Amino acid sequence: MTSALVVIPTYDERENIPIVVARALAATPPEVHLLVVDDASPDGTGEIADRLAAEHDRVHVLHRAGKEGLGRAYLAGFAWGLENGFDALVEMDADGSHHPEDVPRLLAQLADHDLALGSRWVPGGTVENWPRRRLLLSRGGNWYARVALGIDVRDVTGGFRAFRAEALERIRLADVASHGYCFQVDLAWRALQAGLRVVEIPIVFTERVHGVSKMNQSIVVESLRKVTWWGLRRRVHAAFELLVHHRRLGSVRSNSSRAA
Template identity: 70%
Template sequence: MRRAVVVIPTYNERADLEAIVSRALAATDGAHILVVDDGSPDGTGDLADELAAVEPRLHVLHRTRKEGLGPAYLAGFAWALERGYEAVVEMDADGSHHPEDLPRLLAQLDDHDLALGSRYVPGGRVEDWPLSRQLLSRGGNWYTRIALGISVRDATGGFRAFRADALQRIRLQDVASQGYCFQVDLVWRALQAGLTVVEVPIVFTERRNGVSKMSRRIVLESLLKVGGWGFTRRMRDAREVVVHHHRLPSVRNGSSRTDA
């Protein structure tokens, strides 16, 4: 089994942290947990330190201010890669992702570079979401598939496992996205790098405590950036078609030549 670490970003998640860490440790055979706390004013980081003091498989990375999901995960990835972990998992702290699904995600890394926990493949589903949130999520994934020309059903989901060598191949130093867009960004980079991606059905449960970090700014960022990536893709494809056309052999009077 690969040496794995589950990266859990936190900001004001004290109410759920102990339970989610306990479940993750119980669900995995030797995997470590890294809590990346963005200076939570509710004491999440302090609680993480207390838990880590008695649990050698739990680690804490403190960040001084709230910078968002993307930078928190990038800091966690860097921490994991520096320490030689072979598999790195993204998981929320609020209980929306079920730690009991971790073994199924990690098992897929035997044959794939990236395993996505998917709400929108057969066997996956969402529980307790209002209709407005379901429409936003499904609409965002439909828009992503159309804009980028990909077949991934749940590119915005945040429960996923990477092989460490795959993370090293997707230019993490260039990532500057947040929220939904951060998750799409990593999937898009993985596909562009030729990595193998598989979707594993999961049940996503609405959080019981605290408030969602979703905002209009995150939604707008996703719309604009994904649209921009899609435009760049279409322009690149159009150039390749033109170049290919000019390289096709032409037949004149029984002889062939390649047009310049």
């Protein structure tokens, strides 16, 4: 990769964003830039990001009119990065749960892959400071997504990942309709369906120290509903394809018998 953009969505992260930006700048080479996508945070996160951008030419800020969801923030950041010619785009949380020091490891995987997923649930990956309920919810959600969608990704819900720019262009971002945390499942599944080369690398995920998590029951319900729908649609499509195959096979056998 010759250039990369780390997209960092924010909403009320005034305590975290200076720390995350400083760590990311220190951990990455000059060709890696940061884009803070702020959803008009009422706590002044956007203004802090503007000051950081004024101090560092590798930091940029994209202000949005209001809180529109994680997925829309990433799509806006991806569009900005593609328009500005970056070769790779990275997703990273603003709360410190993703370690910016791992960004070079993700980018290094793009030499041989189209998408590198930072995974909590492959050997070597782990989560620090999570209550048992969150652990069970994450593991259970990932297991359910794997079974429903028929995929072999251990951490399909994880939000620390790096894409080759041309890979993002192949998965039709304009068609992505998921805007909450289900966005991560949607993008990974689209990448697999498009035949992209996907790899998981272990990461350490650390629970935030400052601020409040944006995870809530409505996000979990949205993810469950959409993954269930996608899984049912996949099975109906597979059953239809099998039916068509058997009918074609029966027709070929019938024609062969008449010819004999």
